Amino acid sequence: MHVFGLTGGISSGKSTVSRMLRELGARVLDADVLAREVVEPGTPGLQRINERFPGVVGPDGRLDRVKLGAHIFANAEERAALNAIVHPEVRALFLQKLQALEAEGVTHAVYDVPLLIETGLHQAMAGVAVVWVPRDVQKARLMARDGLTEDQAEARLAAQMPLDDKRAHATWVIDNSGTPEATRPRVEAVWRAMLAHG
Numbered sequence: 001m002h003v004f005g006l007t008g009g010i011s012s013g014k015s016t017v018s019r020m021l022r023e024l025g026a027r028v029l030d031a032d033v034l035a036r037e038v039v040e041p042g043t044p045g046l047q048r049i050n051e052r053f054p055g056v057v058g059p060d061g062r063l064d065r066v067k068l069g070a071h072i073f074a075n076a077e078e079r080a081a082l083n084a085i086v087h088p089e090v091r092a093l094f095l096q097k098l099q100a101l102e103a104e105g106v107t108h109a110v111y112d113v114p115l116l117i118e119t120g121l122h123q124a125m126a127g128v129a130v131v132w133v134p135r136d137v138q139k140a141r142l143m144a145r146d147g148l149t150e151d152q153a154e155a156r157l158a159a160q161m162p163l164d165d166k167r168a169h170a171t172w173v174i175d176n177s178g179t180p181e182a183t184r185p186r187v188e189a190v191w192r193a194m195l196a197h198g
């Protein structure tokens with residue numbers, strides 16, 4: 001199985017590109033979806049979180065993300081404790097999903113991970129696609145999508161690894177600065193290159 005990483009920055013168009021890849025027939029695993037799945041009610045992941053962080057599971061048996069988020073927000077140690085529970089669960093589920101794809105005969109898959117490069121996971125991929133836009137376009141789209149002021153958008157961008165740094169790790173840079181119609185053939189070319197791999 002050849003697994004390729006897909007990443008970007010806030011509001012750079014990763015979801016848009018991921019959708020285009022799916023339309024082309026690519027099987028895309030989404031790290032955010034996996035991270036939610038491993039803490040669904042009744043999972044060992046949620047049970048361990050409940051033991052380590054009492055009170056963060058609501059009466060409905062669901063994780064209270066706001067409460068957990070507030071608890072770990074300003075505390076690196078607590079954040080690390082949460083990651084130590086969630087990351088191995090996500091990894092196990094990822095491998096399980098890959099096996100299922102393999103059993104279907106899938107030979108090339110894409111793993112969509114917002115923090116692919118920050119976590120070092122890009123090194124384990126057969127190739128990496130970075131969805132890139134210039135910073136001013138990224139800021140404008142972020143302000144428009146989330147209804148932010150320029151200062152608020154600046155603060156979010158400043159908290160992230162810049163796309164210009166991420167692109168240094170890219171096998172393929174997907175320029176999403178034009179219209180979606182301009183991006184689509186770029187995505188097609190990258191998917192063809194992925195399929196030609198191996």
Ligand SMILES: Nc1ncnc2c1ncn2[C@@H]1O[C@H](COP(=O)(O)OP(=O)(O)OP(=O)(O)O)[C@@H](O)[C@H]1O
Nearest residue numbers: 008010011012013014015016141145176178179180
């Ligand atoms: N080529 C494009 N032209 C114009 N607008 C675009 C384009 N690509 C994406 N957008 C818009 O920019 C915003 C961000 O796109 P998208 O949600 O795909 O980004 P993302 O990287 O997945 O963001 P995040 O990781 O922050 O959720 C959305 O409002 C989307 O509609």
